[in-house]
Amino acid sequence: MQVHLSMLDTADPRKPSAxxxxxxxxxxxxxxxxxxxxxxxxxxxxxxGAASA
Structure with missing residues (x-):
């Protein structure tokens, strides 16, 4: 099963991500x-953008 989430870059909404x-x-x-x-x-x-532990 696959799910694709679409998100926009908050700094530049012209850069969508899947x-x-x-x-x-x-x-x-x-x-x-x-x-x-x-x-x-x-x-x-x-x-x-911060590293997680």
Whole structure:
């Protein structure tokens, strides 16, 4: 399963970005992890440019 998130550069809105999120699992695992993958997708946010630990 793939999801593509579209985001604009806040400094220059003419620079859109597409961020692909990919879920690769066995077919039998799909029903078990699908909701978690959706939850994960909702947490993706643009970074601040600062390094994270």
């Amino acid at each position: 961020i692909p999120l990919v879920l690769t699992v066995e077919a039998s695992q799909h029903p078990t992890v699908l909701d978690d993958f959706g939850d994960f997708g909702h947490t993706v946010r643009p970074g601040t």
